Amino acid sequence: MKQVITVFRVIHGLMALFFACAALMLIVIAARMGWLAFIGSLDQAAAQHIIEAVGLLAAAVVALQIAETIVEEEVVRDADISAPTRVRRFLSRFFVVVIVALAIEGLVATFKALHEAPEQLPYAASILVATAFLLAAWGVFIHLNRSAEELEPEAMEDAKNEDHKLKG
Known part of the structure; x- marks a missing residue:
């Protein structure tokens, strides 16, 4: 059984590496877009390219945060994610990144639609x-999950104790 768990840890590590590589590629592409906009004529088209670069950077942040979460939760901690505390912490880390990225993407899409294709608004x-709905749903989930956590306070202590693995 330990060999199977080791295989899963390696697979999770590879997935995290691929997410990190994707993030780096998006950062390079966004930097190139930003630089080309900067050295070109500083007009509305350049502003659009900068706004699109910000959208790519938001996607890069999501990819990098997913990579970090996978490494911390699945490789370093080797934690059981079935406890309510674990689920809340894992999903909260994921949702905060996704919601911020979706909000940025929504703003980028709004700016682009306003200037290029108003019918896309x-x-x-x-x-x-949808981002606002996800934020509200996340809040409801946290509220309901905290009630479940109160039934097993030792899970919160276990989660806090495992945090020391990441600091050391």
Whole structure:
């Protein structure tokens, strides 16, 4: 059984590496777009390229945070994610990044639609509405999950004790 768990840890490590590589590629592409906009004429087209670069950077942050979360939760801690505390912490880390990235993408889509294709504005607005819905759903999840945590306070202590693995 330990060999199977080791295989899963290696697979998780590879997935984290691929997410990190994707993040680095997105950062390079965004930097190139930003630089080309900067050295070109500073006009509305350059502003659009900068806004798109910000969207790519937001996606890079998501990819990098997912990589970090996978490494910390699945490789370093080797934690059982079935406890309510673990689930809340894992999903909270994930949702905070996804919600911020979606909000940035929604704003990028709004700016782009305003200047290039106003008929696309409802789609940009739907991204922002969906982001608000995710934020509200996350809040409800945390509220309901805290009640479950109160039933097993030792899980919170275990989670706090495992945090020392990451600091050392």
